[in-house]
Amino acid sequence: MQPVVVREYARLTTAPLAQNTLDAAHIAPSAFNWLVKLGQQFKANGLQLLQLDDQQWLRLDNYVGVLESPCGQVIEILPKHRVESECKQSARKLLRKLILNAMQLKQRETEQTDIERFDAPLPEWLMAQFLTELDALVKRGMRFDYQRVEEPQRFLRGQLDVVKQLRQPAGRAHIFHIRHDIFTANRPENRLLKAALVKVCKTTQDNDNWRLAHELQSLLHELPASNDVQSDFKAWQTDRLMAHYQGIKPWCEFVLSQHVPLAVQGQWQGISMLFPMERLFESYVAAKLDVAAQRMPGMQGQVNTQLSSKFLCTHQGKSFFQLKPDLQLKLGDERWILDTKWKLLDASDRENKYGLSQQDFYQLFAYGQYYLGGAGTLVLIYPAWQRFTASSELGEFYFNDQLRLLVLPFDLEAEESAKNLILKLQQGIKHKLQLHG
Incomplete structure (x- = not known):
């Protein structure tokens, strides 16, 4: 399904159009219905995402960013800072600059993701920034920590759990219940990075992003992905030992759709973010x-x-x-x-x-x-x-x-x-x- 690129106050429709423009575009009926439901959720929380003109047309408000529907329809919403003959490139460049400023982020300057040369849709740009930061983090070294493990084994290691051992049946006297610490990368921050990386691998359509994402995935193949994104983000530590993780956290939040003003109902986790312009x-x-x-x-x-x-x-x-x-x-x-x-x-x-x-x-x-x-x-x-x-x-x-x-x-x-x-x-x-x- 082709991505749709529009700007603020654009009209979206399920009716056929001769050509999509920045002010009017055709979207799939399933994406249209999803947007209507999303708009109702926004309205219930006092926010205005869109206005419904009729059963085939809706008008966006002044939110900018990107939305991805469960059917795979990607809608990129750019700022309307011009009227006549506005090009996508200048609007994308402006939006990227405003996002970097609002989130107090610094873009890592590389040949791949340079903002002047890497003219990609907003989702690909977001994924490129995340991958660049993750690549730098992996090269510097991911943070490991000690984790307590309790397990039955055929050998003694660490500390014996005496209570469980005394309750051991006679036929399992050769099994030891032990407690010991392992030095592992399985911590909330790394699990979130792996979850975001898996999502990028499945989503990206850019060749450079795809290649780098799969290279990183092969390096982190033993690391489990997060099963509870919200809880793991709450557990993200900010002490001095985790200072080198602070640069990647906002990009990880973008990829895992933590910058939508309202949580989208359902299990779909497309790359979505919205900002009031x-x-x-x-x-x-x-x-x-x-x-x-x-x-x-x-x-x-x-x-x-x-x-x-x-x-x-x-x-x-x-x-x-x-x-x-x-x-x-x-x-x-x-x-x-x-x-x-x-x-x-x-x-x-x-x-x-x-x-x-x-x-x-x-x-x-x-x-x-x-x-x-x-x-x-x-x-x-x-x-x-x-x-x-x-x-x-x-x-x-x-x-x-x-x-x-x-x-x-x-x-x-x-x-x-x-x-x-x-x-x-x-x-x-x-x-x-x-x-x-």
Whole structure:
């Protein structure tokens, strides 16, 4: 069954289509029904995975990642960061970068898995990262540990279990019940790695991945695979002796589908992971701004995430409606409240207010009153694209003479985006000093 590649808000159907595109694709009826059930599970937990248009069409929401149905249908969901003539390669590259940032992962640079040259679908890329880390781990040496074994044997070894030996029937007096320790690799972390490796061997369609996976499987053939993934992940140790295992753990979780926001019902364990795109965007902006703020000359910069100290009101002595802006940027004595929104604005569409939401402005106004004391600068950050760039900014929005709002683009493909945004805010400081000079 051919994988389906779409992007956020794409429509999927069981009806025949002349050609699959990033915005509309045909899937098998069994995969369609599975997605509908999965969407119902998400909805029961307060999450929106998709909307059902009719019995043949459904529309995805803003989750990105990959889903694999029990019938083997793989659906790769990419970010919608462009509109016209978007190519799969740029969207995949962006998604990989956002995932690496959100999970605080470092990609091991090798010829096989280099992100610029290894242009594979997301599942193959995930498996390649896991295999590369596992290969490095095996070469360095897997962690062994002592394990207590109790067994009957024809010889003495270790410690004799006197109680069991005394209860031995007369005809088995030649059998010894012993306890002893063995030095083995059979521990939770290694069992999980073997389970993930077995899954990769069965799933991968890439020649390089298949070859490396089977080479590693031959080296680990004596190691048992995990029969209880959840319990073994809980038992994963993080002490200093296991420090070299920390790099592979997230990739193992990806392969064993531990990054789906909701557990999929049933026994099927396809390679699946989903991320809400607005969280990936927020995490990436926060990380880049924090690095840029700390490198600003002459100022001690800092970015704080998910503030939660203020409430909108009180009722009967208790605080109601917590206010949680995404980011707070501090530079010296100045500070700004920032909120990220994953939405494509159109700087030329003034008639429709550029695509801005009135609800977002209400939200930012409340942040300004409680976190800035009603005076200062608020910032809404949107992804940059063809119709909303640094050269087509929307200007300032004023709530009053002392509280203003900036709507700024953030280019996910430019390394200097965070620095340029901070410089833009610093220009506002200089302008304010000149007015009050």
